[in-house]
Amino acid sequence: MSSAAALVLSARGVVKTFVSGESKLEILHGVDLDLVAGERLALMGPSGAGKSTLLHVLGLLERPTAGSVTLEGTDAWSLGTEQRASLRNRHLGFVFQFYHLIAELDAVENVMLPAMIAQSRGEFASRKREHLAKARGLLEGFGLGARLKHRPTQLSGGERQRVALARALFLDPPILIADEPTGNLDRDTGEVVLELLFREQQRRQLSLLLVTHDERLAARCEHVLRMDAGRISNGRRDAR
Ligand SMILES: Nc1ncnc2c1ncn2[C@@H]1O[C@H](COP(=O)(O)OP(=O)(O)OP(=O)(O)O)[C@@H](O)[C@H]1O
Ligand SMILES: [Mg+2]
Structure with missing residues (x-):
């Protein structure tokens, strides 16, 4: 078992309740999850199990109702909004099933977005050349050298997801x-995105947390967690 020191992201007792009008719905019932440095961890489970909800909490996009998320040793949800955003920018990339690209921006601009958000206007402006070169380089490396100026509507689904991966x-x-990065793509297009995803995971030694419905994909991960009805049914400690 890996030592606690190698944990890069962990959830403890995460509860998420959605309130709509009078009704309250508890979606996550106290989830624990550990992501170890450099590993590929898949999260699988039926539709509605709460996988995306959990990823949003872990990705610091959605506040848990109870429980904690520790990111690189910091209790992320105890921070103020700005500090949390800064922590997220430094440590986390997020890829969504439906890309979430900005329609008004071209591919290069979408890729640079994290820097635009993380940096002051002045810093971003002074480093713009560097950012442009880096965004172009990433897109070229993802086979999109001829699509740099395309807006999302001018890109295929697979191309959009490659832009989204470059942005992340x-x-x-x-x-x-x-979160199901190939869930919206046909098989062949999905393969292209996946190969890039795993290539980058290896090259960068990324810690990867991947939600998927695809057993073949999960088989390429070192560990697979199963989630059902807001609970992880095979805790990692039991699974080993
Ligand atoms: N913002 C919200 N407000 C209210 N209920 C929500 C909200 N987001 C998700 N839910 C509910 O939480 C449950 C889990 O949703 P979630 O999107 O996490 O499932 P999932 O496991 O990712 O499913 P899928 O495999 O279809 O993507 C669903 O029943 C959903 O209706
Ligand atoms: Mg989902």
Whole structure:
């Protein structure tokens, strides 16, 4: 078993309750999860199990109702909004099933977005050349050298997801969280995205947390967690 020191991301007792009008719905019932440095961890489970909800909490996009998320040793949800955003920018990249690209921005601009958000206007402006070169380099490395100026609507699904992957990696985060990154793509297109994802995971030694419905994909991960109805049914400690 890996030592606690190698944990890069962990959840303890995460509860998430959604309130709509009078009704309250508890979706996550106290989830524990550990991501170890450099590993590929898959999270599988039926639709509605709470996988995306958990990723959003782990990715610091959605506050848990109870429980904690520790990112690189910091209790992330106890921080203020700005500090948490800064922590997220330095450590986490996130890839969504439906890309979440900005329609008004071209591919290069979408890729640079994390720097635009993380840096002051002045710093971003002064480093713009460097950022442009880096964004272009990433896109070229992902086979999109001829699509740099394309807006999302001018790109295929697979191309959009490659742009989204480049964006997630732009600030060189050590952790990548991907929520069904190929769930919206046909098999062949999905393969292209996956090969890039795993290539980058290896090359950068990323800690990867991947939600997928695809057993073949999960088989390429070192560990597979199963989630059902808001609970992880095979805790890692039991699974080993
Ligand atoms: N913002 C929200 N408000 C209310 N309920 C929500 C919200 N987001 C998710 N839910 C509910 O939480 C449950 C889990 O949703 P979630 O998207 O996490 O499932 P999932 O495991 O990712 O499913 P899928 O495999 O279909 O993506 C669902 O029943 C959903 O309706
Ligand atoms: Mg989901």
